[in-house]
Structure formats: structure tokens, C-alpha cells
Amino acid sequence: MSPATMHILLDTVLKDLSTDTLDESLEKLRFFFPETLLLGALDLIDRESVIMYKTPWGRAxxxxxxxxxxxTVFPGLLSPKGNASAYCTCPAYAYSVLLSETQLMCKHVLAIMLARRLERCIEQPIDADELASVIARQCSL
Structure with a gap:
């Protein structure tokens, strides 16, 4: 199955997340992700580690x-090969998603996707100057 097809199926599963029971949702997600990656993403959400900075003009x-x-996670960015629907700055993403192509995404990207769907992102309003500081901090990593 192509990565693009996998992403379409995953999007469908994520859309059904709020209507399925928790057990049904987890079982469907296990089709796409190893247990450790799925549990890692859920742990990040439980620890309230997913932060969405929201600008006054609607950018997240x-x-x-x-x-x-x-x-930093950039949802919605497609890789040239079409094997990824987001980008994360973690080393696991670079290796597992981009280089070896053994995963659809890292736990950070999955955590963002799940937290957004479950409305579990920690929202922090941010103005233009604060956003510039966040981006500068991220770029200096």
C-alpha cells in the first residue's frame, strides 16, 4: 500500500476518533503504528505536552x-516523496520517516494530530513578537 493511501486511511480513522469508542479507536490506530509509538503519543497528550501557539491572525x-x-511540528507539509504529511524537528522523524521510511510519522506528529482531534492541545495565545521569539528559539536548536 502506498504511503499516500495510508495517509488517506489514517485521516479517515482520525475523523472517526470522536464517534468510536476508545477501544475501537486504539485498535484502528494500531493498524498504522507500533504500540510504542502510539503509547508515546498518548503519553505526550496525557502529560499536556502538546502546545498550540495561536496568533491573533489565526496562524497556529x-x-x-x-x-x-x-x-516543533509543522502539520500539513508534504515531503517530495509523499511519504509524510507533516514535519517534526526530532531525530526520530529524520531517521524513521525521511531516511529509512519505516514509519508514517514520529510520536510528536501523531500527538499533534490526536490532540487536535480530541481538543487536547494546550492553547496559548501569542502575539507577533512572542511568535518571533518562539521561532528564533526553535531555529537555534
Missing amino acids: QYEVLGSTATY
Whole structure:
């Protein structure tokens, strides 16, 4: 099955997330992700580590507070090969998604997708100057 087809199926599963029971949703997600990746993403959500900075003009910037660092996630970015629907600054994403192509996404991207769908992102309003500081901090990693 092509990565593009997998992403379409995953989007369908995520849309049904709020209507399915928790067990049904988890079983469907296990089709796409190893248990460790899925549990890691759910743990990030439980620890309230998914932050969405919201600008007055409607732009959203996402960060995930990992165990060793803070990672930036850019949902909606497609890779040239079409094997990814987002980008994360973590090393696992670079290796597992981009280089070896063994995963659809890292736990940080999955956490963002699940947290948005479950309305579990920690929203923080941010103005233009604060956004510039966040981006500068992210770029200096």
C-alpha cells in the first residue's frame, strides 16, 4: 500500500476518533503504528505536552515538549516523496520517516494530530513578537 493511501486511511480513522469508542479507536490506530509509538503519543497528550501557539491572525504554531527536548511540528507539509504529511524537528522523524521510511510519522506528529482531534492541545495565545521569539528559539536548536 502506498504511503499516500495510508495517509488517506489514517485521516479517515482520525475523523472517526470522536464517534468510536476508545477501544475501537486504539485498535484502528494500531493498524498504522507500533504500540510504542502510539503509547508515546498518548503519553505526550496525557502529560499536556502538546502546545498550540495561536496568533491573533489565526496562524497556529505547534511545539511538543519531549522528554529530552522541545520539538516543533509543522502539520500539513508534504515531503517530495509523499511519504509524510507533516514535519517534526526530532531525530526520530529524520531517521524513521525521511531516511529509512519505516514509519508514517514520529510520536510528536501523531500527538499533534490526536490532540487536535480530541481538543487536547494546550492553547496559548501569542502575539507577533512572542511568535518571533518562539521561532528564533526553535531555529537555534
